[in-house]
Amino acid sequence: MTVTNDDTAQYLIKTVSKRSGVKSDLVRAWERRYQAVSPVRTSGGHRVYTDQDIARLKLLNQATNNGHSISQIAQLSLDDLKQLIKNESITNALEPAVNETSIRDKYQIAEDYNNKCYAAVLAFDAQALESHFENAIVELGSEAFIELLLSPLLSKIGERWKTGELRPVHEHMTSSVIRSLTYILRNNNPCPANAPRMIVSTPIGQLHELGALLAAIMAELCGWQITYLGANLPAEEIAAAVKYTNACALTLSISFASEDNIVAKELRRIKKLIGNDVTLIVGGRAASHYQGVLSEIGVPNIQGYSHFKEILKQLADQHHKTTNG
Template sequence: MSHKATHPPDTPLYPIREVSRLTGVNSVTLRAWERRYGLICPQRTPKGHRLYAQDDITRIERILQWLNRGVSVSQVAELLNQPEAVETPVPASHDWESQRQQLIALVNALDTAGLEALYHQSLALYPLSVAINELWQPAIKALEARWQSAPDALAQRTFEALLRSQVGIRLYYANKATRGPLVMIAPMPDEPGPLWVLMTALLASEHGYRVQLMDRHLPLDALPQAVTRLHVSLVLFASGQVENDAHVHQALPEAAATLGVPVGLCGDIARRREGEFNDGRVHLLGDDLPRAVARLRPLLREAGVL
């Protein structure tokens, strides 16, 4: 059953850009939820512009609650119609699992058109943090585990090239549209490809930062010059690997101490190396990429950037 707008005439109404700001859901996703699933039904101006009331915003927040519990958007409509007082069990995540398997199959089949369509569909239907947590990050972990035991350089490089181009386009336009602090995102030395940094860069851009993406490892002795010449406010390293002990325990902390800007570390390495950084020069931000990027703001605030 579609949600129908029945707001009294004197109800305050908000344009889609304001609803996007209030809820964190971009306008493309709000329109997709309306058109494809009937999850929301805003009023329209005579010229066709969408206007949302407070109960629409409340409904969007309920949708987000379900999505953040791992429910796919195709299952949300039925759950929204349940009484809020009733504790509704979370459906099995079969749809997410099928989407992950579809993504992996497209990579293995070198189906770049299908991958591009899935990329755009996932970013249109879901908030970016949900798409990455439920689809992209688990699928990338599964692919990387498979490639360690059964290397497939062609599939890996094809997948990386497609994501590099798609994310690059998104970053280009987002960087032009924001005046936020510049975050430089780079892989660690043992990282075999750019997949982790690409996902991290997408999230940082979504949070309003300008992103300087380095999809190959930058030597530590080049970091001070990069920070100065590019006017970097924070350096963020990403990796799905354990990484070399000497680099992690000595070289990276020593380099971080000379930069004068916060240095963060995210991805599987942050989970595997938890508890190994105690002097505050390198901040371990965790392997949950959306949460890791959300933790950049306190670091920038502490550094006096925000």
């Protein structure tokens, strides 16, 4: 697991000593004599160390206890030191291992995670799924996480659900995990002060919320301020939320095509209730099935990830013009 490399967290020598196990005097001596660490200084001259320095000193301490001479290892890289310690515990070989991280393509990484995540969904292992997601966010970044991992994964789940490989409960579990992830994603890029507001939900009868969740996360990443309502809400409730928040857009996800015309009815009612000042966006696997109603009420059908992003951008620009101009 990649530990959050806190550039922010900085320590004075006492803390470093306590945590690395190397006495303060010795830490200074190692710096003076062999440049084992290179702490920055406060304006008053006190040494300020990073987490990396602590890790380094810890390893150096271990290595010297193993019989290594400090002068010989003081300047090794962190990776080399790790290698050293590791080899020690097995054999006595002290080859300076070349530690070159293989440069893999993001697509490859995303695909790997995709398989792992899908396996976790199939095995109904929520903890594993969350852990994979967390790692993927760190490794890929929010943007690529959504575009290369989350979006394809949800499509896959949608398909497999139809074939019967997955049950509804698999989707519920996955939704639940993703919902708690929104907290990380939101904190990764805090939304700007006067961001445009948007409501995200699914109309009544539409119980699947994965599509809506994806839309909400995407929009949040594009700088929108989202109020997410979950699935299966009647037109009046959705419209009330739009009114309460003074949102300038409403996104609905439709993933299941039913032959009764409840969804069509609801869409018409929603459009009527929110009026023309609020932009209605409809996406999802089954949105095209309602092409008729959608064009009737003047709602463009979303053609996938980049199309949705483009529309969001356009609307945001429009919003800023009307509020700032």
